[in-house]
């Protein structure tokens with residue numbers, strides 16, 4: 531019997547438990563670094579399964595590690611559980627209807643991500659016990675993927691140093707392995723301080739911080755033409771200085787997010803951004819102060835593990851859906867624009883409703899960023915994607931929230947757990963494969979070594995607003 535068959539049974543036997551954990555995290559919908567109850571639920575679930583849990587990892591209250599077994603090899607299974615602001619949405623319906631006005635919602639499906647990883651860790655543990663396999667399986671509870679890049683801080687803290695390989699997954703409209711690339715990032719606050727004054731009676735006495743923010747944004751708009759085309763610069767004005775036009779605003783803040791294929795490219799753009807900010811401060815006679823929020827590296831794919839994962843995916847097949855679930859997915863598709871429906875993970879998925887294929891390994895252009903990238907820089911890492919939403923659904927939308935709280939999401943989640951666990955079980959029993967995966971990582975680094983994108987003196991932004 532192929533090991534994936536047994537993994538399938540183990541997860542199916544505990545499916546109700548995993549589904550209820552994912553639903554509870556969906557309901558909690560806690561934002562980055564505020565995932566206290568979600569993290570606690572996952573910790574307790576691990577403890578019930580016989581894992582030893584260490585909390586408050588890397589000085590982050592909602593980061594934790596659940597560990598089972600001893601010695602090498604050590605496999606890390608990564609789980610996320612943070613939600614997004616403003617995406618509250620009822621589950622299982624195909625119209626936009628918040629549960630709570632302006633509430634949070636799991637628009638990236640991390641309720642499934644964290645719980646699918648839990649299912650995988652539990653299945654690996656059960657399989658190891660049944661077959662007397664030595665080694666360690668760890669569940670890494672990784673908060674704040676959406677905003678805060680906790681994994682980059684956890685990597686910097688050394689918690690992955692003795693890991694042999696890492697596995698994770700992400701909810702998706704596709705069945706695939708490591709189908710995403712990720713750009714490196716820096717996220718930095720620029721704060722300006724001026725002097726308030728009556729905007730009509732004494733405007734000459736005021737120095738406007740809001741003017742500085744606006745001038746900085748204009749300066750950066752001119753910069754965009756003169757950076758590498760793969761880079762992106764985004765911003766949000768996080769403090770406008772208030773709502774009174776008759777006051778010269780003394781405080782204002784803008785948050786910048788820079789992305790580029792490599793950390794050193796981000797760094798070069800960042801230095802130019804700082805010059806623009808200094809220029810804006812000069813022009814307005816305000817003072818500028820910056821605060822580094824977070825950063826991530828570029829993702830390093832590991833085709834050795836990816837291939838093992840793809841083979842196990844084919845052994846397990848695809849998540850299967852009922853006619854009712856397909857009809858619901860069709861209704862979701864009816865809410866998507868033509869452009870969204872054509873924005874496919876792979877051209878072969880054109881016209882599919884709930885994808886019934888497994889994609890081949892492809893090298894897509896990088897379009898987003900993730901802190902999984904930093905883990906992939908220090909340990910061979912592979913990422914699965916299982917169908918948890920209708921084809922054409924974009925992440926960070928109410929349509930995702932509606933689907934990841936439904937049976938479509940739950941089925942994909944259990945399936946991803948099986949794919950990860952089967953991959954882990956195969957890898958931990960094959961020293962050569964682990965060695966090969968490590969050699970591939972070393973080779974891709976080309977003699978260089980990992981440098982954290984986060985400056986040494988920057989602490990995790992746990993209590994930042």
Ligand SMILES: [Zn+2]
Nearest residue numbers: 638640675700
């Ligand atoms: Zn996500």
